Amino acid sequence: MIAAIHLSGDLQVWIGALLTLMVFSFLWRDNPFYKFAEHVFVGVSAAYWMVMGFWTTLWPALVLKLFPAAGRWSSPEAPVGAWDPVALIPAALGLLMLARLWPRLAWLGKWPTAFALGTTAGYSLVRYLRSDFLYQIEATIGTGLAPTSAGRWLWQESLAQLLVLAGTVSGLIYFVNTREQRGAYGRVARWGLLVLMITFGASFGSAVMGRVALLVGRFQELLGPWLGIL
Amino acid sequence: MRGLGDFGLIVSLSAGQPGLKEWILYAGDVLDVPLAGGCTGVGAPQFFPYYPLQILGLMSALKGAAEYEAALARGHPEFTAANQAATRGMGPQSAAHLVIVAFILLGNAGLVLRRLARRRSP
Structure with missing residues (x-):
């Protein structure tokens, strides 16, 4: 038995449904139709990020520091801050970035680009070194191979720790190309390759699951709010 | 409350960048603020290594949301959402997974049969 269709009267639901079908x-x-939906998506995304960039970065980090009184326009109740001349430096670098629009002055754009790349690289190096290297080593071997709780040996955690350690070491060995992978060394490297394949498979499976979840979400929107079947 | 360090817990529900990764790098690990997150299935594998040392928990994709709904219903029934949207979505999700698995098996069976046929042919 097919449920009766009750079409939505909400314009927003109709726009979402029609764009999904497109x-x-x-x-x-x-x-x-597909081209239209694609162009709308690109246009809306670009406009959204431009507006977000203005109100979350340019406005608080530059405009309000150079023109504190402007804050009254966006937030009448908020206290007016002090003028910050340091903000002139990023303002100048930002203007230099626009010099790339004129071929004869384009070389000026290299300075803010170099500044942004250098500071980002330097700042991120410390963060990534801590989070993705040191803490990951700690997570791999930090609790030891035989963790206990209240004097009781946690065999499941021990097995998991052993697997993680074995997988990490064998995976690293697979990428060592200065020694021929033969004999026992080769078997460890092949085990590392197997661990990598399982990891990539799980990663791909998770990606597929995510895409299917998006599809399920769109069908729920079409059959629920739009057609009123669900 | 003067900064991020004063927060008791940060929960990031995000997709893409900036998202949970940035909260781990620039907030959780730096300020030792407990951190938990929810993310898309596509982004989940990159966050698994951070559990449990750097994030308290991870709710990944529709499956994670359904697990969260089940845990909430068991532990705090007063907060249980009436529509159980994620749990309802797991039905079609599971059916789609079975179809994908069936296609993978069919594809591999076809490959094996083609190889066998090639070996038999002179």
């Missing part, structure tokens, strides 16, 4: 139409072949 994107799905690509399964048939490339067509003007």
